[in-house]
Amino acid sequence: MRTITFIDAIREAIEEEMRADNDVFVVGQDVRGAIFPHTKGLVDEFGPERIVDTPIAESGMYGVAFGAAQEGMRPICDFMFGGFSYVTFSECSVTTGQYHFLHGSQHPLPLVITAGVGTGQRLANDHAMSIHGTFAHHPGIKVAMPSTPYDAKGMFKAAIRDNNPVVIPWHMGIMMQKGEVPDVGDDYIVPLGSADVKREGSDVTVLANSLQLQHALEVAEKLKDEISIEVIDPRSFVPFDMETLLTSLEKTNRLVVVDEDWESGGFAATVSARVMEQGFDLLDAPVIRVTLPNMPVPGGYMEEYVAPNPERIEAAVRAVCA
Amino acid sequence: MALSTEQKTTLYRNLIRADEFNRMMYRRMMQGKLIGFYHPAEGAIAPGVAAASFLNQDDNLSPHHRGHGITHMLSKGIDIKYYLAEHTGKDTGCCKGRSAFHFSFPEHKVYMMSGFIGYNFAPVVGWGFAAKRRNQGQVVMNCSGDGSYGQGRAHEAMLMAQNWKLPVIFFCENNGMSIFSTAMEMHPKEHISSLADGYGMPSTIVDGQDVFAVAEACVEAIARARQGDGPTFIEAKTLRFNEHDIGTPDLSGWEERSEEEHASMREREPVRIATARVLDEGLLNQAAIDQIIEETKAEVQGVEDFADSSEIARPSVEELMDGVFAK
Ligand SMILES: Cc1ncc(C[n+]2csc(CCOP(=O)(O)OP(=O)(O)O)c2C)c(N)n1
Ligand SMILES: [Mg+2]
Numbered sequence: 001m002r003t004i005t006f007i008d009a010i011r012e013a014i015e016e017e018m019r020a021d022n023d024v025f026v027v028g029q030d031v032r033g034a035i036f037p038h039t040k041g042l043v044d045e046f047g048p049e050r051i052v053d054t055p056i057a058e059s060g061m062y063g064v065a066f067g068a069a070q071e072g073m074r075p076i077c078d079f080m081f082g083g084f085s086y087v088t089f090s091e092c093s094v095t096t097g098q099y100h101f102l103h104g105s106q107h108p109l110p111l112v113i114t115a116g117v118g119t120g121q122r123l124a125n126d127h128a129m130s131i132h133g134t135f136a137h138h139p140g141i142k143v144a145m146p147s148t149p150y151d152a153k154g155m156f157k158a159a160i161r162d163n164n165p166v167v168i169p170w171h172m173g174i175m176m177q178k179g180e181v182p183d184v185g186d187d188y189i190v191p192l193g194s195a196d197v198k199r200e201g202s203d204v205t206v207l208a209n210s211l212q213l214q215h216a217l218e219v220a221e222k223l224k225d226e227i228s229i230e231v232i233d234p235r236s237f238v239p240f241d242m243e244t245l246l247t248s249l250e251k252t253n254r255l256v257v258v259d260e261d262w263e264s265g266g267f268a269a270t271v272s273a274r275v276m277e278q279g280f281d282l283l284d285a286p287v288i289r290v291t292l293p294n295m296p297v298p299g300g301y302m303e304e305y306v307a308p309n310p311e312r313i314e315a316a317v318r319a320v321c322a
Numbered sequence: 323m324a325l326s327t328e329q330k331t332t333l334y335r336n337l338i339r340a341d342e343f344n345r346m347m348y349r350r351m352m353q354g355k356l357i358g359f360y361h362p363a364e365g366a367i368a369p370g371v372a373a374a375s376f377l378n379q380d381d382n383l384s385p386h387h388r389g390h391g392i393t394h395m396l397s398k399g400i401d402i403k404y405y406l407a408e409h410t411g412k413d414t415g416c417c418k419g420r421s422a423f424h425f426s427f428p429e430h431k432v433y434m435m436s437g438f439i440g441y442n443f444a445p446v447v448g449w450g451f452a453a454k455r456r457n458q459g460q461v462v463m464n465c466s467g468d469g470s471y472g473q474g475r476a477h478e479a480m481l482m483a484q485n486w487k488l489p490v491i492f493f494c495e496n497n498g499m500s501i502f503s504t505a506m507e508m509h510p511k512e513h514i515s516s517l518a519d520g521y522g523m524p525s526t527i528v529d530g531q532d533v534f535a536v537a538e539a540c541v542e543a544i545a546r547a548r549q550g551d552g553p554t555f556i557e558a559k560t561l562r563f564n565e566h567d568i569g570t571p572d573l574s575g576w577e578e579r580s581e582e583e584h585a586s587m588r589e590r591e592p593v594r595i596a597t598a599r600v601l602d603e604g605l606l607n608q609a610a611i612d613q614i615i616e617e618t619k620a621e622v623q624g625v626e627d628f629a630d631s632s633e634i635a636r637p638s639v640e641e642l643m644d645g646v647f648a649k
Binding site: 029030032033034035043044048053054055056057058059060081083084087121122123124125126127293294295296298299300301302305306 | 439
């Protein structure tokens with residue numbers, strides 16, 4: 001095992017998959033020069049034919065990925081910031097999600113959509129919004145987001161090898177975070193659709209991902225002598241590993257869902273509804289959600305006033321245990 | 323269209339102001355006294371000054387993000403102190419401190435900046451549509467970079483503006499770069515303005531380092547649009563002296579831009595070019611120029627003082643929620 005950063009783990013996954021499969025390529029804007037480090041240096045090894053920069057034309061850029069995937073290639077479409085994917089939303093959500101199913105489940109669409117997302121940079125809504133909830137709303141697309149370097153490498157590899165469209169954004173707030181990853185050459189994947197218990201506990205379950213997972217772990221450590229918190233990372237939103245969550249609730253009987261997305265219509269709402277439908281008898285208290293309020297994400301200092309943070313998670317944990 | 327002495331003096335003053343404001347923004351970003359990004363405008367200040375100096379109050383302006391539109395906005399008569407306050411998260415900011423670097427001065431018909439390159443092309447058609455319906459001679463100045471013309475919506479906008487002869491000026495500030503990518507590589511033809519040919523839209527190419535040359539083209543296009551003769555495409559060939567945004571490497575493709583490229587760019591510094599011209603034509607003497615510089619420094623200081631002495635905006639979530647919908 002070595003220790004590398006989260007963003008380097010993503011780069012390694014792309015690099016290794018590109019070496020293993022000549023059909024894997026990256027298409028995006030300024031990915032050769034690398035706006036973010038996960039494509040840094042890749043052009044030196046793979047050349048501009050496989051690390052492809054397009055004009056600022058998201059519809060066309062995504063079209064390259066979509067069409068090439070239909071032709072059997074395995075594109076990774078990099079939108080730079082998650083919000084930019086909305087420029088080509090009809091293609092990357094509607095047409096993408098329906099393609100396999102609506103056309104008789106005959107032909108796969110093996111592509112990856114990635115982008116940096118999340119609060120913490122104070123850049124305001126269009127550079128700060130999450131996209132996982134919106135994509136998860138559109139059936140036919142797998143949606144996942146890693147929280148540690150180990151998961152990042154394994155999940156990106158799984159996404160690239162998957163025969164479906166996979167949206168796998170990464171949170172800018174944890175990009176330089178370090179963690180243990182197997183040595184280069186020790187191939188592994190983290191299967192999409194598997195949640196992970198990141199910390200065991202017995203009083204309450206907190207479901208959280210990416211930057212918010214770090215916040216949840218902080219709270220669990222802080223309250224350890226008072227409240228025993230089990231922290232679960234969903235890792236995948238679609239498909240979602242309900243079994244791991246229900247197993248945890250059998251023990252804790254209380255649930256806080258933290259989601260860096262809007263309260264309305266997001267992943268946290270879906271999980272709460274499913275827990276009510278499938279695990280109502282396990283619950284000793286109503287589920288509490290910690291999310292973004294239903295306003296465009298403000299920029300500047302104001303981001304800090306509205307985003308989920310350790311204080312809000314702690315308050316929710318105390319409330320659900322009260 | 324030939325410029326009057328008064329127009330030339332206005333342009334020169336606004337160019338000096340644009341230059342000083344850009345220096346101030348650059349310095350503040352380096353000092354950590356700005357929120358978010360700053361896309362420095364050094365080398366590229368002349369087009370915005372020319373595009374916005376002769377607009378009327380009720381004309382629409384969509385500034386280019388380069389220099390964060392300050393060049394354009396100050397030329398239209400907007401007091402930049404409210405924008406700097408916004409960029410520093412203050413409650414006196416033009417968007418109440420909640421937008422980071424996005425501006426909005428609806429009373430000056432500068433509605434917005436969005437982080438999505440090419441966002442301008444959809445609304446400009448609507449402004450042009452409204453202007454035509456109202457028939458008051460209002461025009462729309464639509465400024466953006468060479469890169470933005472990759473977006474499909476740029477072409478949709480040109481199509482509709484030309485179909486309906488809308489009073490929209492497509493003002494392309496071509497600095498030859500889009501982050502690390504060159505316009506040469508991202509567009510099949512040398513001139514972005516050749517796109518206009520496909521729509522039968524009149525177009526012109528001007529030296530974007532020469533504020534007077536750009537302004538001549540703008541004054542003519544504005545007059546055309548005002549009298550109902552429809553859109554014009556203006557391509558101002560300009561330069562980007564610095565990196566794309568502060569903190570990002572200065573690459574061309576995936577290699578550093580060369581020393582030679584930088585050296586040859588800097589020979590075409592717009593303030594120097596304009597100063598030589600005003601002195602040569604006897605429009606201003608050195609004393610008058612020094613006075614403009616002095617007044618500008620005082621203006622910039624006043625803007626910084628306003629922003630720095632304003633309070634950080636600290637609304638509650640409830641107060642913010644109250645602003646989501648219009649009353
Ligand atoms: C929809 C969208 N795609 C990509 C970006 C990232 N981006 C920001 S500025 C920029 C380059 C813009 O180039 P140009 O329009 O030529 O203006 P310049 O920065 O050169 O002045 C890019 C690609 C973005 N902000 N929005
Ligand atoms: Mg450009």
